[in-house]
Structure formats: structure tokens, C-alpha cells
Amino acid sequence: MDWLEITVDSLRGSVSLVAAAYALSSIGLNLQFGSAGLLNFGHVASMLVGAYGMAIVVDLGGPLLLGVLVGVAAAALLGWLWGITTLRLRADYLTVVTLSFGEILRFLIRSNWANPFTKSVYGIQRFADEFYDWNPIPDGDYGFEIASNPIRFSERQLWVMSVCWGLAILATLLFRSLMRSPWGRTVKAVREDEDAARSLGKNVYLYKQQALIIGSVIGALGGILLGIETQNVYPDFYIPLVTINAFAIVILGGAGSVWGPMAASIIYWFLFEWLDGVINSAMTEGYFGLLFEPADSGRIRTVLLGIGLVCLMVFRPQGLFGRRREVILGGT
Amino acid sequence: MAEALKSVPGRPGVAKPSPILVVEGVRRAFGGLVAVDVEHLEIQRSSVTALIGPNGSGKTTLFNLLCGFDSVDEGEWRIFPGSRGGGVQPGPEAEESKLGEVRLTGRQSYEIARLGMVRTFQLTKSLSLLSVLDNVLLAAKDQVGERLSRSLGRRWREIDERNRSAAMEILERFGLAHMSDEYAGALSGGQRKLLELARAVMARPSLLLLDEPLAGVNPALVESILEHLLKFPAEGMTVLFVEHSMDMVMSISDWVVCLEEGSVIAEGPPEVVASDPLVVDAYLGREE
Amino acid sequence: MSGGLLSDPKRRVLVVAALAIMTFTGSFGWLWDGAALGQDDVDGQQIRGVMEVIEDEERRPVEGVEMIVSADGVEIGRVRSDASGEWSVQVPEAGTYQVRLEVDTLPAGVQLTDPERVELSAVQVREGQRKTVRFSLGPGFTKSLSTLESLSNLVVLGLRLGAIIALSSVGLSLLYSISGMFNFAHGELVTLGAMLAYLLSTSPGGPQWHLAAAVFPTMLMAGCIGGLMEFGLWRPLRRRKTGVVGLTLVSIGFSLFLRYLLLLIFGQSPKPYKNFNIQDPIEFLTVSTPPKNLFIIGLAVLLLLGGGMLLRYTRIGTAIRAVADNRELAESSGIDVHHVFLVTWIVGTALTALGGVFLGIGESVEWDMGFKLLLLIFAGMVLGGIGTTFGAMVGGFAIGFLVEISTYWVDVQFKTAIGLGVLVLMLLFRPQGLMGLRGRIG
Numbered sequence A: 001m002d003w004l005e006i007t008v009d010s011l012r013g014s015v016s017l018v019a020a021a022y023a024l025s026s027i028g029l030n031l032q033f034g035s036a037g038l039l040n041f042g043h044v045a046s047m048l049v050g051a052y053g054m055a056i057v058v059d060l061g062g063p064l065l066l067g068v069l070v071g072v073a074a075a076a077l078l079g080w081l082w083g084i085t086t087l088r089l090r091a092d093y094l095t096v097v098t099l100s101f102g103e104i105l106r107f108l109i110r111s112n113w114a115n116p117f118t119k120s121v122y123g124i125q126r127f128a129d130e131f132y133d134w135n136p137i138p139d140g141d142y143g144f145e146i147a148s149n150p151i152r153f154s155e156r157q158l159w160v161m162s163v164c165w166g167l168a169i170l171a172t173l174l175f176r177s178l179m180r181s182p183w184g185r186t187v188k189a190v191r192e193d194e195d196a197a198r199s200l201g202k203n204v205y206l207y208k209q210q211a212l213i214i215g216s217v218i219g220a221l222g223g224i225l226l227g228i229e230t231q232n233v234y235p236d237f238y239i240p241l242v243t244i245n246a247f248a249i250v251i252l253g254g255a256g257s258v259w260g261p262m263a264a265s266i267i268y269w270f271l272f273e274w275l276d277g278v279i280n281s282a283m284t285e286g287y288f289g290l291l292f293e294p295a296d297s298g299r300i301r302t303v304l305l306g307i308g309l310v311c312l313m314v315f316r317p318q319g320l321f322g323r324r325r326e327v328i329l330g331g332t
Numbered sequence B: 001m002a003e004a005l006k007s008v009p010g011r012p013g014v015a016k017p018s019p020i021l022v023v024e025g026v027r028r029a030f031g032g033l034v035a036v037d038v039e040h041l042e043i044q045r046s047s048v049t050a051l052i053g054p055n056g057s058g059k060t061t062l063f064n065l066l067c068g069f070d071s072v073d074e075g076e077w078r079i080f081p082g083s084r085g086g087g088v089q090p091g092p093e094a095e096e097s098k099l100g101e102v103r104l105t106g107r108q109s110y111e112i113a114r115l116g117m118v119r120t121f122q123l124t125k126s127l128s129l130l131s132v133l134d135n136v137l138l139a140a141k142d143q144v145g146e147r148l149s150r151s152l153g154r155r156w157r158e159i160d161e162r163n164r165s166a167a168m169e170i171l172e173r174f175g176l177a178h179m180s181d182e183y184a185g186a187l188s189g190g191q192r193k194l195l196e197l198a199r200a201v202m203a204r205p206s207l208l209l210l211d212e213p214l215a216g217v218n219p220a221l222v223e224s225i226l227e228h229l230l231k232f233p234a235e236g237m238t239v240l241f242v243e244h245s246m247d248m249v250m251s252i253s254d255w256v257v258c259l260e261e262g263s264v265i266a267e268g269p270p271e272v273v274a275s276d277p278l279v280v281d282a283y284l285g286r287e288e
Numbered sequence C: 001m002s003g004g005l006l007s008d009p010k011r012r013v014l015v016v017a018a019l020a021i022m023t024f025t026g027s028f029g030w031l032w033d034g035a036a037l038g039q040d041d042v043d044g045q046q047i048r049g050v051m052e053v054i055e056d057e058e059r060r061p062v063e064g065v066e067m068i069v070s071a072d073g074v075e076i077g078r079v080r081s082d083a084s085g086e087w088s089v090q091v092p093e094a095g096t097y098q099v100r101l102e103v104d105t106l107p108a109g110v111q112l113t114d115p116e117r118v119e120l121s122a123v124q125v126r127e128g129q130r131k132t133v134r135f136s137l138g139p140g141f142t143k144s145l146s147t148l149e150s151l152s153n154l155v156v157l158g159l160r161l162g163a164i165i166a167l168s169s170v171g172l173s174l175l176y177s178i179s180g181m182f183n184f185a186h187g188e189l190v191t192l193g194a195m196l197a198y199l200l201s202t203s204p205g206g207p208q209w210h211l212a213a214a215v216f217p218t219m220l221m222a223g224c225i226g227g228l229m230e231f232g233l234w235r236p237l238r239r240r241k242t243g244v245v246g247l248t249l250v251s252i253g254f255s256l257f258l259r260y261l262l263l264l265i266f267g268q269s270p271k272p273y274k275n276f277n278i279q280d281p282i283e284f285l286t287v288s289t290p291p292k293n294l295f296i297i298g299l300a301v302l303l304l305l306g307g308g309m310l311l312r313y314t315r316i317g318t319a320i321r322a323v324a325d326n327r328e329l330a331e332s333s334g335i336d337v338h339h340v341f342l343v344t345w346i347v348g349t350a351l352t353a354l355g356g357v358f359l360g361i362g363e364s365v366e367w368d369m370g371f372k373l374l375l376l377i378f379a380g381m382v383l384g385g386i387g388t389t390f391g392a393m394v395g396g397f398a399i400g401f402l403v404e405i406s407t408y409w410v411d412v413q414f415k416t417a418i419g420l421g422v423l424v425l426m427l428l429f430r431p432q433g434l435m436g437l438r439g440r441i442g
Ligand SMILES: Nc1ncnc2c1ncn2[C@@H]1O[C@H](COP(=O)(O)OP(=O)(O)OP(=O)(O)O)[C@@H](O)[C@H]1O
Pocket: B030, B033, B035, B053, B054, B055, B056, B057, B058, B059, B060, B061, B062, B122
């Protein structure tokens, strides 16, 4: 097993577009869950409507920018829908409804009935050429080597990555200014105790609704960039597992923390790639004997993710950087 | 205006010369149990009124109903915010209030708070992961930065600065200034009571409903807070408070209302109510 | 609960996690032979197809048709088409394969348009290719069903699904009412039940009992696992005063862990039980249905009634209701809350596992069958009124019924979406559910 190669590959993965897109998307979830305390189990739906909104518009012949706008608008609409269906009810309905919304959307775009727009299971491809036309980075291979293990990106990859990390930083700054403003103070108060906030004249419903919408829009941007990178959107990517990845990132970084999602996304995808590398090479070297097959490596990783999330919640709910007493998940 | 009460006869449901709150026929039952059934009740403006009654007599439930945290089976109530105090945050409701009378029946709790009726809770609700200062700042009125559309602008910072010094002043009054940067969750039970009181005062309501504000607060501090409480009417805040200690009720209230099994059985000046046989029977008798 | 090792909640979580992992890996050996058959590889190459009848522009998927893929007479894998008619078999390497359709498994009213073409003898698969092959199906010469007949058959299917949902929802709903938490790992308990029964009855490495004999041991084992989870995970978390949000997140992590662990053990392709698989339909009035469906419905109704009685008239039932009503009050009046939780977990998991077995009999055993069902269970709970166990039963029946009946008008692929649609509509217009806000009828 070549540990160095695995580690360098994982380093590459930790700054790749996937990490950037998840960082961006998790900032949206962090606003909903970390700041406003809304347990949104359908975050993947924001990414879905963002990516599909864009892809469908381009596929029908529209310009990419219009597609992005449509995707973002659709995500805002989705956030609003979550709100009107659940916010006036008990808080725990939100988990069930958001999870269901995500799955309904996935079933819908997957169906034959939506085929003219979504191409059902086959998905939509090659809708982001325009984005690469804007690429100012000259052709070439960029990067360096660590002990002859390369960390290199093509000009295309570098371009999407820069845009996405740039957006993630912008979103983080936006998050920070929002949370430092009186608006953020009120949102936190709503999370801590709705009745107390109400007794001081705060329209709790409005604040939650706003947090849902903004979070959904930021989440959609992550989905859009992920779509642009692969130039491929298909329904079965948008399974609830994506939401759980985002939750793992938010909790790892400390729910509600400003730079948490970005830092945690880097760490998370490093671990992800590292586990992948280790499991795969253990497999090719036959350490597992007959127990596992090549196809199992992704599944083993997901099992570990599940265990990891449970352990994180049990042993370190404040995340990597938080302080124990600041745990927002603890209160009953 | 408390003098105005001198000429008011002490009997349940009596009219006051200048009421800030009028409650009519408010009823709430939980299953078969009638928790609140108030036929008529008026609260005199700029007075300190005590609401007493044995455990389970419906005081907290009445507060919940009046402030929109629970819905009534029947009845209605109105507030006359008058020129002073106003609302927590001027909104469309405040326009209406210039007319002098606002019906509160069926309104949302946050609207009621904006109309100037702010309450505290018997079981303290501190916002644990906000600092003590932020807890108080939260209650400040007219903060433009509280609107999403203005939260990224600069204008709120100026206002926030002003609010901050006002908040520190209030914290000073309640002996919490030295804790202003702590998380509210780190406070003791008594300190949380004080924080909640400070928060309510920061909202500058015209009518303040306090549910056992001094339960669990150390006696030395109680004295100074009572003094503050007595000044509230002059600052434009009418106070209606629930308290079990008769000493305290006697020492600061202008008027006392006694509930039993949800209904007003007596009201009047403290000395009169305290010696009312019905009250002694229902309340003091049972307490001992 | 001897002190020492188990007294520290952290350590107890670890011990139980280790036990759980050992149990599962222990069952690896048993299941292995059976599981290897259908193992497939998402990254590798596969042969796939869609079983559907095309009739006047309309496509109707055909479920449960068995396909056998072999290479030079050696069987590589066999699968059945799923509810949307899809099937796929993973093949180990590029090469030439034979694909045969098991004609016996075609449902009534569906036939091969070319009866000679039951086997495709030279299917070329390239490296990493997802090779699609077609069998062309058409309406057979057997009489087609009248509206009334197909509707009444759907009624039976609807009742069957409803019974399964209702059985599985009891545990979830009881647990919700006593702890205020939605257990997102509940779906995996359904799968667990189905797989335990598969292990005992069908798996080549298992004891090969008759499925009927395996049902009770399955429920017993599942009950034990439920008790273990309460004892090792949830109780320590409650002791540490973990909030509902924290618990819910733990449950979703746990669900992920269990689901993919079961996938690892069982493999991706659905497998039927060896018993009650294909039955001759019995006919009465306008209904024609295999007897197993009627058994499932009858047994479920009996069990649900029995459960309701227990909840209403036994001491432990009263205790459960008391804790659900007001935990602090129950605690202070001398009810052992931890005991109540333990019993709820054991009974709830056992019933859920039975739901899983029934689902496996009705359709087939698959790694994510429970997760798919979970969404419908939630829908049933919301429909009936969250927090009322009786409501959850009624809601479960109603959702199963609605979902199956809807397939008469709507494409089957919308089945789950319809159930979830009902959930959303219900929340919008009658959030307290059919059974009202405070109807705590046990
Ligand atoms: N949510 C509720 N459901 C059912 N009964 C309730 C509810 N809230 C209050 N009650 C009942 O209404 C009655 C009045 O309760 P309330 O809390 O208003 O009393 P209180 O006067 O504030 O008592 P204390 O002095 O102990 O605070 C009590 O008998 C109580 O049991």
C-alpha cells in the first residue's frame, strides 16, 4: 500500500471542486440548521433544483446565466414551499417533509412523464460549455508534485474550482455579516427559544422562512457548480445521502460556526478520499480475501460515514473546533 | 395616576378611571377544567397592579391568553396604549393604536408584543447561547438591521451603538453589567429571572406583565429591584405582576386583583384585599 | 447492568457497537454464498433491461419477471424486474453472455410477442458497459381484466401494503410519542426483519427452515436487537440529556450505517424467499389473488388489534401511555421510564421486523426496501395524526390503500410520490391528521 500516494491523492481531493461545492452548499445548510435550528433533511433538493433549473434552461436553448438565475429562483421557491408547509406546525414535521420533498422531486424528474424536460434517468449533459468559454486561464496543467506524486489540475478544473471556492468565501462572508447583524441575533434567538422571541415582538415565522430561503439558494449554488463541473445531471445523484454528507460537514465544522463548513469540507473530503484509497488498495492487495468485492468499497465507506456521524454526535457534538458548552444540538 | 385609584371602590370587575387594558368575558377550559373565566377586568394606566391567587388559580394561563400564547374559548380584550410607551416596534399596528384602542383578540403573540404588551415567563426563558448583552439588545425597539433587507447595510450600526449603551444601563440597574459578555446559559436561576426582566424593560412596553419576577432572587437584590419597579409607571410602563409573597404585594402595589379557580373573586387596594374574608379563605387560608 | 464495564455511557456505546458489528460480520459467512449470486458492481459492466408491455403508445412496466444471465452455461446471476420493470445483472468481465427470460414468471395477461425468443444467446458486453437488452412483451391472448377486476385486485394489494405499513409504523409511532423523536433508522429495522427471515429460510448457508417456521425466531431476534439498541445507544444518550435534534441526527447516521451494512452483506439485487414465492391465485367474486396476500392482511389485522388491546388493558400498556402523555409526571408517579422504553423498543422492533417479512413475501427482499417504506410510514403517521398509535395504524392502512389504488390511473413509478404528496397535502390542510389532535386512543 502506497501511503504517500494515497495521502497526496487525498490532498488533491480536499481542494477539488467536490469539496468546494460541498463547502458552498453546506454554508446554506449551516444557516438553516446551525443558525436557525431548522433540521432540514432535504437539503439535496436545493442542489437538485439549482442544477436542474440551469440544465433544463440551457437544454431548451437558453443562455447559461439565465439557467443559473432560474435554478436560484427555483431554490428560493423551494425554501418558501418548505416554510409554508411546515413552519406553522411542530418543528419535527420539518424533517419529514423536507426529506419527502427531496424524494418526490427525485421521483418526478426521474419519471417518463418529465422526460421531455429532464430526460428521466439518463439526465442532461453538456450544458455548461458557455461557462468554460469564459475561462480566462490559459490552457495547461497547473500544480506541483510531492515526492513525484502530482497534485495537478487542468485549466478547466482550475477555473471551476476558483469560481466555486471564491463563491464559498463570499458566502461565508455573507453568512458572517448576516449573523453579526441584528437579523442574525434574532435568528439565533428564534433557534434558542421561539416563545421568548415572540414575547419580544419577533415574527418567528418570518425569520425561519427567510433562513430557509437563503439557505436553499446558497445550497443551490453548490449544486449548480457541481453540475457545471461534471456537465452531467441525473436524478440518482440527488439521493438523501448527499444531505447527510452536508450535515456531516456542518457538524464536523461546528454547527453555526462561520468558517466551519469550509474547513470541515476540506477535512471531510480529505478523509473521504483517503478512506477510498486505503480501502481500494486493501482490496487490490487482497487483504479482505473473499469478504468484499471491488463494488463494495463505496459501501464500506458509507458504513463508516454512518458510524462516524453517530460517533461525532455522541462524542463531539460541538464539532472539531467548537467548545463543548456551545453545543446548539444539546438542548431539549 | 395611581392616586386616581383612591376613589375606586374595591369590588370585582370595577371600572377604572383610565384603563390601559380591558378584559371582557375571557374564558379558557382545558377539557372539563375551567382554568380562566374572567368576566370583566380593567387595569389602571401607570399603576402597579398585583395579580394574586393560590397555585393553579389561572394566573399564568391568563397571561398566556392575554399575550396570544394560548387561544381563548371566548371573550375579548383591548389595550389603550395611549401616547406614552407606544409599541415595541412601530409597525402597521402602531398606526391603529393612535386611535387609542386596539382589539387584541385573536392576534399573534408577536403583534401583541409590538403593540406594547410584553410579558415574562414563570419558567424563565433565557436565550442560552446568546450573550447577556445580546439578550437585552434583542428586545430593543426600532432596529432597522433586524430586517433582512437592511441587515447588510451600515445604518443599523449607529442605532445598535445607541441600543448598546441603553442596554448596558439597564443591565447595570439589574446588577448584571459585569456578566454582559457571558452566555446567558451560564447565569444562575435568579440571574436569569433578572435578565428576563431586563429584557422586557429594554422593550419599553406600555404594559409589562411579569409572572413571578422575583421568585428565586436573593433578598438583598429584591429590595433594589422593587425600587426600580416602583419607578416604572413614571417611565410610562404600567406593571401587572404575579407574586405569591404577600409582603411584597403589600409593599409595592397600588391595586391587587385576586383570582380563584380562574375568576376574579376580589380586587381593591392591598390592605382591603388582604383582609377580604373571601381572599383570606381562598388564598391565605389555603396557603398555610 | 453490572457496574464496571457498562456503567460509563460512552463505553457502553462502544461495547454495543462492537457487539453489533460482530453479530453482523458473524452472519457474513452464513449469508455469503447466497449473497454472492446477485452481487453487482456499479463501476463494472452489467446487463440490464426494462420489462414493459407497450400497447397503444402506453408503457406498462411488468414486475417480478425472472431473468437468468449465464456464460457458457454457467449461471452468473438471476434477478427479477422491480416495480418499474427494471432489472440488471452485474457481469464479471467483458465477453459474451446468454440471457434467458423465465416464461413461467410472466404475470397473467403478458406474453412474449415472439414466443421463440426466450433466450438471447450472444449478448456482447464491453468493458464497463451497461448493456441494455430487450425482450419484447405484449398483451397475451389470455383474457384481459375488466376495470372492476383490476380495481378489486388493487384493493387487495392496497390492503396488503396498508397492513405492512401499519405493522411497521406501530414501533415508530410509540417511540415518537414517548421520546418526541422520529427514528430515521426505523426503515432499516424493516429490512433487518426481512433479511433475518431470509437468512433462516432461504440463504444457502442458513438452516433452510420453512419460512413460516422462521417468522417467530425472526421476530425474537429482531426484538433482541431492538432491545440492544435501546440499551446500548439510546438509553445512554438520554442519560446525557441529548436533545431531540441530536437524537434525530444520531438516528439518521445510524440508519446510514445499518442500511449500507445490510447492502454489504446482502448484495444489491433483490431476492425472493424460497417459500410462498409463486402461488396459484384463488378466485372469489371479482378478485383473483395469491392466498399469501390474504394471509398477510388477516394476520396483520389480528396482531394490530391484539397490540391495541395490550396497550389499552395491560399494566405496561398503561405505563407506555402515561409516559407518552407526560414523561416527568409518569416518572414522579413511580413508573420506570427506562423499562417502558426497553419494552417499547423490543415490541416495536419485533412488529416492524414482521412487517419486513411480509413485505419480503409480497415483493422481494432488498437492501433499501425499508428505507423506501419509511417514507410511506411517515406519510401514514401524518395522515393518521402524529403521536397517536391508533392513528398511525389507520393512516398506514389508508396510505397503502391509496398508493396501490392510484396505480390504476397513475404510472406505478409515481407510487411513492403519491404517498408523499398525500403527506404534504395533509400537512397543509389538516395537520392534526385524521384522528384529531389529542386523540390518544392508545
Ligand atoms: N396546557 C394545559 N393543559 C391542561 N391544563 C392546564 C394547562 N395549563 C394550565 N392548566 C391547568 O389550568 C389551571 C391553571 O394553571 P395556571 O398555570 O394558570 O395556574 P397559576 O395560577 O399560574 O399557578 P401557580 O401559582 O402555581 O403558577 C391549573 O389547574 C392547571 O393544571
